[in-house]
Amino acid sequence: MSALKIIRWAAWALVVVALFGFGAIALGWIQVEKLGRGNRQPVVTTSGVPAIGGPFSLVNHHGERVSQDTFKGKPTAYFFGFTHCPEVCPTTLFEMTQHLKTLGPDAERLNVVFVTVDPERDTPDLLKTYLESFDPRIVALTGTPEEVASAAKAFRISYRKVPTEGDNYTMDHSSSVIVTDANGELLSLIDYHEDEASALAKLRRAIQG
Amino acid sequence: MTKPFLAALISTLAIGIMPGAMAQPSESYRAGSIVVETPWARATPGGATVAGGYMRITNTGSEPDRLVAGSSVIAERFEVHRSTVVDGVARMEPVTGGLEIRPGQTVELKPGTMHAMLVNLRQGLKQGDTVAGMLVFEKAGVLKIKYHVAGIGAQASPEAPSAHGNH
Secondary structure, three states, X not given: OOHHHHHHHHHHHHHHHHHHHHHHHHHHXXXXXXXXXXXXXXXXXXXXXXXXXXXXXXXXXXXOEEEHHHHOOOOEEEEEEOXXXXXXXXXXXXXHHHHHHHHHHHHHHOEEEEEEOOOOOOOHHHHHHHHOOOOOOEEEEEOOHHHHHHHHHHOOOOEEEEEOOOOOEEEEEXXXXXXXXXXXXXXXXXXXXXXXHHHHHHHXXXXXX | OOHXXXXXXXXXXXXXXXXXXXXXXXXXXXEOOEEEEEEEEEOOOOOOOEEEEEEEEEEOOOOOEEEEEEEEOOEEEEEEEEEEEEOOEEEEEEOXXXXXXXXXXXEEEOOOOEEEEEEEEOOOOOOOOEEEEEXXXXXXXXXXXXXXXXXXXXXXXXXXXXXXXXX
C-alpha cells in the first residue's frame, strides 16, 4: 500500500467519525431543546377517553392481594396519598368519611380506596391503624415500590420524595380524587379544594351510573 | 445548625399534656414585641407521626423578628412548612432560616398554607386535648404556648366561632 493510499483512508475515517459526532450532538440538542428537558412532562393522550385508571396489583390493609378487578362492579373513588402527611391526606379522608355518611345507604354502592405513594413507611399494619380514624368502608392499599409506581402510572398520578430536616422526607403527590365507574373507566375528578356539594354530586352521579 | 440542638434542649424543658382541658376564650401569648394568638392543632389519625399546628403571630415592634425554633412535649421536632396545592399536585416545602415576621405584620399559620409541623409524634393528638409547646423567636426569645386540639379535618381553632360551621 502506498503512503498516499494510507493517508486517503485515514482522512475518510476522520470524516466518518466527525459526521457521527455532529449527528450525536444534533440529536442531543433536539431532545433537550425541542422535546422538553428530560421526561418531566406528563403523558398526554389525545384519544376521546382519558386513559386514567388501569390494572394494578397491590396489598390492602388486611394484607390481602388485590387488583383493579377487586373493585369492579361498583364505582370507585381512588385517592393517592401517604400517612406522614399533615394536611391534604387526613383532610381528604375525613371529607370522604363525611361524604359516605351523607350518602347514607347509597354509600354501600361505592368503593373508596386510599393508595399510598409512600410504600416504604406505609405498611398494611400502619394503614390499618390509620384507617381506624375514618369510615370503616375505606380501603387502603400499599405494595412494593415498583407495584405502587405502576399503579400510580396507570392513574396518571405523579409523586416525588422530598427530603426535609434530619433524614426525614415528605411526598409531593397528585391530590385529586379519581372517580371511576363499575368497569374501572374514568368518570370524574374531585379536586382538593372542591366544595362539598360538588363532590357529593359527582359521587351520586357515579353511584346512579 | 444550632436549631435541632435548640429544639432538643427546649423539648426537655417543655411542660406536659393536659387531656380534656376546658376550651378557654381566645388566648394570646406575648414575648417582647411578639404576640401569638389562638394556637391550635389538628387531631391525628391512628398511627400518624405528624400533626399540623396553627396560630396567628403578630410583630408589634419596629424591628423584624424570626420564629427560629419550637417544640412540644408530644413531638420530637418542630418545623415550619408551606403547603400548596397547585395544578392538582400537593406540595410541602420547609421554611428554612426561620419564619420572618416584619414589623407590624401578622403571619397566619393555617390549614392549606403555612403551618407548624409537629414531627415524630410520641402520641396521637385527640380532639379536646391541650398540648403544651414553646416557640423560640430570634429577638423576642422563648414563648410558652398551649395548642387546643380540634378535629381531624378542622379548618379553624376549636375556640374560633367559625369552627362550628365546619361540622
